[in-house]
Amino acid sequence: MLTPDSLKRIDREIAKYPADQKQSAVMAALAIAQEELGWLSSEAIEFIAGYLGMPPIAAYEVASFYNMYDLKPVGKYKLTVCTNLPCMLTGGVDAGEYLKKKLGIGYNETTTDGRITLKEGECMGACGDAPVMIVNNRRMCSWMNPEQIDKLLAELE
Amino acid sequence: MAILGAINPMLSLGLDGDNAWRLADYVKRGGYSALKRILAEKMPQEQVINEVKKSVLRGRGGAGFPTGLKWSFMPRSFPGEKYVVCNSDEGEPGTFKDRDILRYNPHSVIEGMAIAAYAMSATRGYNYIHGEVWEIYTRFEEALDEARAAGLLGENILGSGFNFDLFAHHGYGAYICGEETALLESIEGKKGQPRFKPPFPASFGLYGKPTTINNTETFGSIPFIMSLGGEHFLEAGKENNGGTKLFSVSGHVNKPGNYEIPLGTPFSTLLEMAGGMRGGRKLKGCIPGGSSSPVVPGEIMMGCTMDYDSIAKAGSMLGSGAVIIMDESTCMVKALERLSFFYYEESCGQCTPCREGTNWLYKVVHRIENGQGRPDDLDLLASVTANIMGRTICALGDAASMPVQSFIKHYRDEFAYHIEHKKCLVPLEVQRAGSGFFKATV
Ligand SMILES: Cc1cc2nc3c(=O)[nH]c(=O)nc-3n(C[C@H](O)[C@H](O)[C@H](O)COP(=O)(O)O)c2cc1C
Numbered sequence A: 001m002l003t004p005d006s007l008k009r010i011d012r013e014i015a016k017y018p019a020d021q022k023q024s025a026v027m028a029a030l031a032i033a034q035e036e037l038g039w040l041s042s043e044a045i046e047f048i049a050g051y052l053g054m055p056p057i058a059a060y061e062v063a064s065f066y067n068m069y070d071l072k073p074v075g076k077y078k079l080t081v082c083t084n085l086p087c088m089l090t091g092g093v094d095a096g097e098y099l100k101k102k103l104g105i106g107y108n109e110t111t112t113d114g115r116i117t118l119k120e121g122e123c124m125g126a127c128g129d130a131p132v133m134i135v136n137n138r139r140m141c142s143w144m145n146p147e148q149i150d151k152l153l154a155e156l157e
Numbered sequence B: 001m002a003i004l005g006a007i008n009p010m011l012s013l014g015l016d017g018d019n020a021w022r023l024a025d026y027v028k029r030g031g032y033s034a035l036k037r038i039l040a041e042k043m044p045q046e047q048v049i050n051e052v053k054k055s056v057l058r059g060r061g062g063a064g065f066p067t068g069l070k071w072s073f074m075p076r077s078f079p080g081e082k083y084v085v086c087n088s089d090e091g092e093p094g095t096f097k098d099r100d101i102l103r104y105n106p107h108s109v110i111e112g113m114a115i116a117a118y119a120m121s122a123t124r125g126y127n128y129i130h131g132e133v134w135e136i137y138t139r140f141e142e143a144l145d146e147a148r149a150a151g152l153l154g155e156n157i158l159g160s161g162f163n164f165d166l167f168a169h170h171g172y173g174a175y176i177c178g179e180e181t182a183l184l185e186s187i188e189g190k191k192g193q194p195r196f197k198p199p200f201p202a203s204f205g206l207y208g209k210p211t212t213i214n215n216t217e218t219f220g221s222i223p224f225i226m227s228l229g230g231e232h233f234l235e236a237g238k239e240n241n242g243g244t245k246l247f248s249v250s251g252h253v254n255k256p257g258n259y260e261i262p263l264g265t266p267f268s269t270l271l272e273m274a275g276g277m278r279g280g281r282k283l284k285g286c287i288p289g290g291s292s293s294p295v296v297p298g299e300i301m302m303g304c305t306m307d308y309d310s311i312a313k314a315g316s317m318l319g320s321g322a323v324i325i326m327d328e329s330t331c332m333v334k335a336l337e338r339l340s341f342f343y344y345e346e347s348c349g350q351c352t353p354c355r356e357g358t359n360w361l362y363k364v365v366h367r368i369e370n371g372q373g374r375p376d377d378l379d380l381l382a383s384v385t386a387n388i389m390g391r392t393i394c395a396l397g398d399a400a401s402m403p404v405q406s407f408i409k410h411y412r413d414e415f416a417y418h419i420e421h422k423k424c425l426v427p428l429e430v431q432r433a434g435s436g437f438f439k440a441t442v
């Protein structure tokens, strides 16, 4: 289900924990699976559970508890905008509205070409850089004024 | 560089250049000398803990609990594994200091954790890093590799016979995992639901073993305490409030960012360092310690100093040191609505008063903001908060209630205006101008 490279990365995570606590690697393993597959299907979650020797239901619980796992398909790029209060005061909400207008979609929707999914996020621990947004859970973009957003969208082909 | 200013700094001193975070630069700044000395002298554990007690370092994660005292709770003679855990989950809205500490000075945290492990006979540690800051997580892993390669982590550190290894655990988007027992559950590979206390982590922590959890900035301060001496650290702040502290200033200021200042520095000085109020507008209110701390009206805030005691006297909490500045363009109902949504979203749902109560708080504030408020809604909000406070497993219930209580207490007229006139007291164009978002294109 996953490439040898992903499995190697998961093994590296497992090694961080005591030998009888493999389950501790489940968060990282799910994240690595999502990075490779784009989202977490039931099969992917069950595969991870099997790989770590834990009950599938326990892995489901984790996948559904944490906000950054996607249990449904998302666009090629997932754009999460922080709209919490500190960011809102410096344009976080406005940035979200600007994106909605430009992309013609609302939060939790994907553009018809499957390119971009828009999400509303909570504080990313970067409020001094507002407005902030994250691409595919990995790349944080700071000081996203209209000009910067246009640039980012042009780049996300 | 995002640490924008400082007065007599420790943690942010000398962080110039792109390589400031690397081991070689840290050592050049005097890094790891405290750990080396402790190991070489075989300093008694008690002496390390006493030095931390003398410094009056108070936990930088939010609760302000004295660190030395917390360390002394760890059982001495426990035969098995013990753990030290660093809380870099930093999800409290307004807080972004731990990110910068890990980005620019990660070895201070590694050294601080190693000293803590030595003092409490722990042999393993984890640093739990906020999900949204992937780049910071990978940098911290790189710093760990550097430390391991230099023999500063692992078996028999610097030939002293002391073993300690440290690993990074990456979160994946759950504010509640900042709560220390939820964080432990999360490291164990479970949903991040807080545990009942007692037992406290010092007796039953990670994998059921004695565990001490401290914030990133708390651990990062330890090398300075051990190098400069506890008394010196205390004097760098003020009585009962040892040391300097990083403040994350966000909102309506000209230069949002992190500032390291001595505890006890006037708020007005911090505001000035942050470039003053954006557009020269007036300070309406300030949330001085992260979104969970009660809002303080502008005029009262201007008379405060930035330390645990002064902010407590003003009816709030220093919390994590996240200073959220709101000027006259802010609609206080909308501000509260956003915070209430956050707590409702992030409640883990295991206690009924919190799960149901945060839903009510959001629903009612939302309807007031949207012109559907009812005359008795403010009383309703008061009674909902009274039913949450003190009746939940963790402090998120209180954290959701305190903003509601304080916003209504200080800006009651604005809430009443919304209910009566079905619109904001602050005109929408004024609110829009306040954020500054569209000025770049318009
Ligand atoms: C809902 C909630 C969220 C919290 N989030 C954080 C956090 O992001 N970072 C942190 O250090 N402490 C957080 N805390 C406080 C921790 O539970 C704990 O007190 C702290 O990490 C202890 O470290 P300290 O003594 O060094 O401050 C949170 C507490 C609660 C109730």
Ligand code: SF4
Pocket (backbone or CB within 6 Å): B176, B193, B194, B346, B347, B348, B349, B350, B351, B352, B354, B355, B392, B393, B394, B395, B396, B397
């Ligand atoms: S108070 Fe809320 S967040 Fe905390 S344990 Fe209870 S339901 Fe979960």
Ligand code: FES
Pocket (backbone or CB within 6 Å): A082, A083, A084, A085, A086, A087, A088, A092, A122, A123, A124, A125, A126, A127, A128, A130, A132, B093, B094, B095
């Ligand atoms: S509120 Fe947006 S990053 Fe903190």
